[in-house]
Amino acid sequence: MNIISILQQAVVQAVEHLYNHQTEAEKVLVNATPPDFTGDYSVVVFPFVKLAGKAPDQVAAEIGKHVQDHVPQVHAHNVVKGFLNLEIDESYWTNFLDSVVDNQHFGEQPRNGQKVMVEFSSPNTNKPLHLGHIRNILLGWSCSRILDAAGFDVVKVQVINDRGVAICKSMVSWKKFGNGQTPENSGIKGDHLVGDYYVLFENKTKEEYEAWQQTNAAKIIFEEKHKDGQSEQAFFKEYKNKWFNDHSVLGAEVRETLLKWENGDPEVIALWKTMNQWVYSGFDKTYNDLGVSFDKLYYESETYLLGKDIVDEGLQKGVFYRKDDGSVWIDLTDAGHDHKVVLRADGTSVYITQDMGTSRIRYEEFQPSRMVYVVADEQNYHFTVLFETLKRLGEPYADGLYHLNYGLVELPTGRMKTREGTVVDADDLVEEVTRIATEQSSERGEIENFDPAEQQELMRIIGMGALKFFIIKVHPKKKMIFNPEESVDMQGQTGPYVQYSFVRINKLLQRAEIENIDLGLRHGYTGIQPQEKELLLALHQYPAVVREAAEAYDPSLIANFCYALAKAYHRFWHDVKIFQAESQEAKAFRLALSKSVGQVLDHGMNLLGIEMPSRM
């Protein structure tokens, strides 16, 4: 059993014995003692002061004595301002080190037999992935890894939004202006090519709209429909969607294409398949660069009709109601929400209908006890409604649904906007961070004797380490300001800082190997140094951090832990002699400690999807 639980229980017994009061072990607060005080762990005794009817210092002293008398691992205690500081015997720490040093799985929980499904990324197929997707993907991926480490069986899925107006725009645009261009004959990555035609479509539409605004038909509509005092410019800005649906030639072509697609028109389907295929091969490359993969893909083209049977059931159960026009609704006003449409008057699905349908087929296929949706917080309301609806329908999985919402990524100049061309492309970003890493590395010249392929791989690992860490270290809920320059920083609180500590350790262990040093000699070591203790305390914390990160779906906890551990290691490395240690035992102990730190850093960063370089 780990020392914190032991101490908690000892305090429970002390309180019962001294004050005749029952309390729960989990409620006893045991923290790491702050560096300025003597001790390893501190117990907060304030909660017992009142029932003891004594001064805090006296209560702390009494509990301290009782704990020290009954817990062999505690060999001293002191009291400062009502805080009880306990010193743990060295043998506990040396035993602890034994349990870590060769344990590749340290920090993981036993398998719990439960399944979790994590949905993330879920792009549209009309344009390449961008910075926003990267945050989503990194969150989804690292949560998956963390949940796995916490004992769950994780199924990683994404929904490919491969149908609808957006892809039809790219198709129409390509057909009209593409002249048979392909990724092969143009050398342009498939998702970018399709995205280019999407942008072209938007530009052509804009041109068409501007020209149309000069026509008499437009003037008449403006005269008839504008609000009092509304300028022509403001009116037409608002009117754009309506225009696109009622007057635009390009708009008509898109609708026609969409209709043909729904009717299975062979030519349209063929083009759709071709262009989506281009996009998928592009996505594959990006996913590969990011080091992520999925267990199962859901294509919207195959799921967009789902959910209608659930609507029928909902009507029968009285959860839904039908309006005169035939549309179906749910009334959520008693939960502080609105009435929400779940089926259109023409009988077709809306977004939420599909989501009801897919959640059910997922449950039927995998029986996950939890389903996590990694989706930006602009969709909070949608998920609130979705989950509430599924609950009212009595779906068996409704209680295990979780929306992992995260803040949008903004640039220092504000929100990314397609129209203003400020969207940061994922592939560009990957290339950029690798380039910066290479630049920085060549200044140092550490790896110039490596062969080029190996160098490039290292540069990718370091560059991606910087980028990923920069994004993951921020709490998911927070809107994040992405400063491109800072994202490739490699000093301070960064991925490469953590990687560097690993590289240092790696180097030490290589040398230890060459010198054939017996790490077993560490058992003769006594007199643990503060810098060593700091590392042991940090390592000791790791399993709890993994558990917390899984419970809170919060990878930033792992990132911050890794940074703190790396920082403590750098300090240790600087202050304490390892190969020049005062004894063979000290040397072996420090090497074993270093090895453990390296192992845990590697494990933790791996949970974040960050690889460790052997040299840098």
Add this chain to the structure above:
RNA sequence: GGCUCCGUAGCUUAAUGGAUAGAGCAUCUGACUACGGAUCAGAAGGUUAGAGGUUCGAGUCCUCUCGGAGUCACCA
């Protein structure tokens, strides 16, 4: 306007209701003449947006105010 989230050093951020709010960047000083300086040490920088309240104890919980974001479509 309703609902939700956010407000911590110049900037980016951390802190299960617990001790003196902890880091990094930027700024200024210093450090191994062999375990790699992508490191370490130090200085300076804070009324945790503001006001009340609960508590032995509040950045954290409650109320109000101010500021910012998102959302409130038979779009996805």
